[in-house]
Every structure is written in C-alpha cells, then in structure tokens.
Amino acid sequence: MSRVDLRRLLPLAGATLLLVAGAFCAWQAWLIADEGSAAERTREAQRQAVRELSDLVATKRQGLHRVLGDAGMAAGIEDRTAAAERLRAALPGARNVEVYSGGLDEVVRANYRDFGYAKAAQLMAALGSEGPPPASTSLHGGERRLTIVEPVNVDGSVHDWIWVEYPFDEVAARFDGLSPGAGRIELRQGDGRDSLSLLSKGSRSADLEPEGQRVTGTTLFVFAAMPQAFIVIPHSEALAVLLTLVGLGGGALLLWASQRRTAVEPEAGPDEDVLLADVVRAPKLPPPPAALAAPLPTPAPRAPTVVDRAIFRAYDIRGVVGTALTADVAHRIGQAVGARMLESGLREIVVGRDGRLSGPELANALSDGLRAAGIDVIDLGMVPTPLVYFAAYHFGTGCGIAVTGSHNPPDHNGFKIVIGGETLAEEAIADLYRRIAEDRLPSDGGGTWREQSIVEAYVSRVAGDVAAERRLKVVVDAGNGAAGAVAPRVLEDIGCEVIPLYCDVDGHFPNHHPDPSDPRNLADLIAAVHTIGADIGVAFDGDGDRLGVVTQAGEIIYPDRLLMLFAQDVLARNPGATVIYDVKCTGHLRPVIQQAAGVPLMWRTGHSLIKAKMRETGAALAGEMSGHFFFADNNRWYGFDDGIYAAARLLEIVAGDVEERSVTELFDSLPKSVSTPELRLPMAEGAHLRFMDAFRASATFDDARVTTIDGIRADWPDGWGLVRASNTSPALIFRFDADNGRSLERVKQAFRERLLAVDGHLVLPF
Secondary structure, three states: HHHHHHHHHHHHHHHHHHHHHHHHHHHHHHHHHHHHHHHHHHHHHHHHHHHHHHHHHHHHHHHHHHHHOOHHHHHHOHEEEEEEEHHHHOOOOOEEEEEEEEOOOOHHHHHHHHHHHHHHHHHHHHOOOOOOOOOEEEEEEEEEEEEEEEEEEOOOOEEEEEEEEEEOOOHHHHHHHOOOOOEEEEEEOOOOOOOOEEEEEEEEEEEOOOOOOOOOEOOEEEEEEOOOOOOOOOHHHHHHHHHHHHHHHHHHHHHHHHHHHHHOOOOOOOOHHHOHHHHHOOOOOOOOOHHHHHOOOOOOOOOOOOOOOHHHHOOEEEEEOOOEEOHHHHHHHHHHHHHHHHHHOOOOOEEEEEEOOOHHHHHHHHEEEHHHHHEEEEEEEEEHHHHHHHHHHHOOOOOOOEEEOOOOOOOEEEEEEHHHHHHHHOOHHHHHHHHHOOOOOOOOOOOOEOOOOOOOHOOOOHHHHOOOOOOOOOEEEOOHHHHOOOOOOHHHHOEEEEEEOOOOOOOOOOOOOOOOOOOHHHHHHHHHHHHHOOEEEEEEOOOOOOOEEEEEEEEEEOOOHHHHHHHHHHHHHHOOOOOEEEEOOOOOOOHHHHHHEEEEEEEEHHHHHHHHHHHHOOEEEEEEEOEEEEEEOOOOOOOOOOOHHHHHHHHHHHHOOOOOOOHHHHHOOOOOEEEEEOOEEOOOOOOHHHHHHHHHHHHHOOEEEEEOOEEEEEEOEEEEEEEEOOOOEEEEEEEEEEOOOHHHHHHHHHHHHHHHHHHOOOOOOO
16 A cells, blocks of 8 residues: 555544544433433333232232122132132132131141142241231242232131132233333342342343332332443543544544545655566575474463352352353363362262252263363262262262352352362362463363262261150251252151151242241241241251251241350260350350350351361361351261251250250250341442451450451440451341340441441441
C-alpha cells in the first residue's frame, strides 16, 4: 500500500472508531437512564405474581368453602371415603381429594414412604396452625400439584381435615404470563434463597434478593433478581451524554475533514522504487546442510487451565454445578488429588457421593481423573459422607473423597477430601488449585476401578458399638438427603423404634432444605414428634455429617448443649481428656467440661480444622455449633464427624439414664442460656474479609475477654458475642449468648455500636 493510501485510510479509521465509541456511550447513557425503570418493571412483576397467585389460592379455598357449606355434604362427612368422592365431583379441576379425622390418627399410623412425606408434614403442621393451614405443593408420581388443607369444624372443634390436590399447571400458567423485563422472578417453596425453586421467569444472570414476598395463605414466596445492566463507564448519565457527543461529534468532524482533503489532493503515482516489473525473482534453493541438522524448535508450553479459584474453600471444594464446577473440573481435581497421593506413596482411594442429581456425573469424572493419575478407585456409590470416611478406615486406603454439596442448595456440589488420614484444608486445598492452574497433572496412569458396598459393614460396626437399653420412639428427618438411606437402619439396629420423615433420597429436596442448623427446617420434625408422641426427633443435613435434635416439648437442642451431654458421658470413662469446641459455642460449655474432669479447648470453626486439632492434641471428643460431632474415645470411633453415629450415641445416653428421665428433663439438668442461632449477613465476594480486617484494627472491648483465633469473640461474665468471616460463603457470621434477655441485648448492642462504627451502612441481622 502506498504512503498516500495510508494518509487517506488513517483519518477514516479514526473517524470510524470515534463514531463506534459515541454509539456505545449513547447505549450506556440509555442503560443508565433506564436502570430505575427496569428495576421497577421487575418489582412490579414480583408484586403481580404475588397478587395473581394469592387470588388463585383464595379462589380455590372459597370454592372448597362453598362445597363444604352444603348441608348434604356436612351430613355425609362421617363416611369419609364417600365424602371425598362427592367433594372431588363438586370441585372443578381437583385431581384428588382425601378426608381425614380431626386427630389425624390415620396419618400418625401411616407408613410415610407409602403415604407421602410432604402430605404427612403438611397435615401434621395443620394441627398446630393458628389460622388457615398454608397451601403448599407436593410431588405426586413425578407431577407437582398445588395442595390445600382445610378443617371441618363441628361445635367449635376440628372434626375432619380435607386434603385437596389441584394441578400445578394453573400456577405455572399465571406465572408464565408475567414479564419481569430484564430481571428475573422465581417462585420458591420456602422463604430462603436456598429453598426449593419451582418456577423461574427472566434472565438468570442476576442474583436473587435475600428475601422474597409471600404468596398469601401459602408456603410459597416470589423472589426477584434485579436487572444488571452492562455499564462499564462511570455511573453518571451526564457523563455518558457528554462522551456520546464527543464521540459522535468528533467522528463526524474527522470524517468530514478526511473527505474534504481527498477532494483537493491530486492522485499520487506509484513509487518508482517498488515497481513489480523491476523485482527479480531468485530461484528457491535447498536449505544448507547445517539447517537440515538443526533440532526442531521446542513447542510452546500449553496454557494453564482456567479454573475458578473461589471454589477452593477453607475446608473443602464447593461450587455451583455447570458453571464453576463441571465434569472437566472434577476430572482435573481427580488428577491433582492423584498427584498428591503418589507423592505420599498412596495408590488406592474410596469415592462416594450424596443424593444430589449432579453426583453421578461428577463422581464419574473425578474417578476418571484419579485413574488417569494412576490411582485405583473403590466406588461406594451413593452414601452419606461419614460412610466415605469409615470406608477409608475399613478398606485400609487412608484416602477418600465424598462428592457432596452438604447443606447447600440443590444446584451446588463439591468434594471433601482425605489423604493419608488427613482431611485437606486451607493450604492443602490451595495446593490442589495450584497444580491444576499450572497444569501439573499426571495423565498417563492406568488406575483401576471397582464397585464396593460399605453400608452393611457400617451398620454392623455402629450397632456393635452402641446399644439402647430401653426402646425409644424416634422420628428421623433426613431432609431427603443421603442419610435417609442409612440412618433409620442404624437406629433400628441399636434398639429404637424409628418413624422416618423425608427419608426417601431426592436431590431436589422437595420438602425443606437439608440444614438442621436453621430452626425453620425443623418445623416438620417438631410437628411429627408432637403428633406421634415420640421420645425425640433427630435431623441430618444433606450428606449426614451434621445432627439436629428436638425434644417432645418442641424445644430445639442446640449443638453446644448436646456437646455438654456428650462431654459428661465421654469424660466419665476418660477423665482428663481434652474436649474441643469451636468459637461459636456457649460460654457455659467450658465449666461443664471442667466439672466433668476434662480439659476444654476452644478452636477455629471448620470440620477439617477441628479434626487436625484433635490429631494434634489427642482429644477424645469435639463438636461444632454447626452440628458436627467427632468421637475418638477409647477407640470406640475414629474421630471423624458423623451425624448418624452421634445420634446413636445420644440415644444410648438417653436410653441408659438410670432415672429414665425424658429428653427434656435430661437437658433441663444442664446449664441453659438465652442465645441466638447462627446469624448471617451476606456480602459481596471478598467484602466480608476486608470488613473483618478493618474491624480487628479498630474495634476494642476493654471490659471483656477477647479471643481472636477465628474472628472476634468477646466474653463478659454474663454473656458473649462473636463476629467472624464465613469460610464457605461471602458472609459475616454472628452469634450471641447470655444468662438472660437483658444481658443478651446489652451484648448485642455492644457489637452493634462497634460494627456500625466501622461501616454505618451495614444492615445487621440482629
């Protein structure tokens, strides 16, 4: 190209760039100007969804009330089968109608596996409902339905209960007719972002708000995700307009000047020095001998694999399936674990998975990666996480990986990893990431694979160690997690009568989220224990390594009080032993351990960190406020966290009480305080860590004993408070505990003042 051509082209290219930049800024200005309106469109769609669905449920209820008001129907209600048929014929669109007695005796005696866990929970929850029982949804043969429960009152008391199922299609049709604009709305069963998602409309790029709007008279909530406009310039409409004018005006001016110059400039002739006719083509010669003997150039190294660093957490690996966590990532994690094993001279590992829908694909990819590294894999299939730990001991591998999302939402999954008897944490987890990022992964191994069941061996081992001296009636709520396939068998084999609740494994978690640390997830268990007249209720998280407990009186026994009972039992046979507890546990725990001739040791939160401290100190027992319990007393158990085994040990203690006290009476003998559950304040990724750095630097509690091993805990004589950064999600964690309500409020106020002094915009959850 000639020099004249370049002079003409450069102004034209510059003008084009300015015009494109101006057009982009104009688009940014429009997005900024429309941001408020876009959010309002999404918010209005959320409000409209609540109105529409509330009206739909109210209409269904009114229709049921009209039919029940029929005198003939009321007279025939004693024949419940006939009444159900008449109701179904009289209710347009009803798929199923059932009539039960006022005391729900049929439900109490039912086999929940056949009867339906969700139906039983909704009916039993209706017994304790002060107003109209909330409508809900349930699965019927794989089909979701809208379910309504209504009492039939006779002489001021409930004589019967009516259960009606309607097609969910009507709910879906009304929801689908809404337009959230550039945002998103979701219909969920439950009031948390980790509840069951039923319907979604709109863009999936934005995050849901932490709180939804309840559909009146139901357990359904509509959540909204506000639009996230792609705005890369400073967030100012005036600046965007200015940049638009500069870009478009400058481009137009430069284009005009270029055209004017072209019109007046004479056309230049060809450069005399570069005429094609003057170019002499030399013949192509063979390379010299030296060139033939030269070595081939070394190929460029392969680019490092791009893996999301955020999924490599403090205690394990965890992320959202299909985005940060894929089959390819799982394969590479397997290779990295295999490389770490080979360096330690280890060649065999057990792999198990919980009941999540993504489990089979990720477990298979992980196993393939391990085999590619030269590791032999024993596949345990679907089992709770404690059975993976147990299998590592039972088969003598010393290594195991549990593919599990624990208590997280259904679309999450992850890996808990044991190598050489050590549960990987912190730096060891970070080392796996570096191996993957730097592509230091063995791939030419020839590891083997075989399936091997561990359930029978586990059940036999627990039942051989634990026995209940009297037969207790126990309700077991597995939250549709993997523990449901094992826990009822274990507790039956130690001598208890077990009533299963949500023990069918379902990766959708259709009834409630499998997290017993959240009191809302224990409502159905409390209702079942009360209705059935059981001695106790126990609950497990999604992979069975955490335990929750409720009494006959409906009281939730927090894990730190459970640890008091476990400590007294263990120390009675092991005086002088160390008992470890995390920073979130009550201040009453230390004196209880000391009075039982034990050595109390407060340590950092995290199952991996607790297990490492147990190995270091030789502790006989440990526990966390999250519900993890670790037994290592007299070689009875192995020191790993096991919610199922902890439940068995609890029932052994209760059944063996010489005074045959009830569970409530047993715990009433232990110190009790007024406390909050674990409170969370979600923040942006990394913001929680930056806040804690600032809080440590500025906050002082001169009148309290301050512990800084994990966040900041301040202990006063009559209470304590804690704030720490979560290691599993971007959030601040709070907990408060005191001797009475007045002291608790004083402790909370002390933390409020110091927290808001660091950031006055915090919306504290207490």
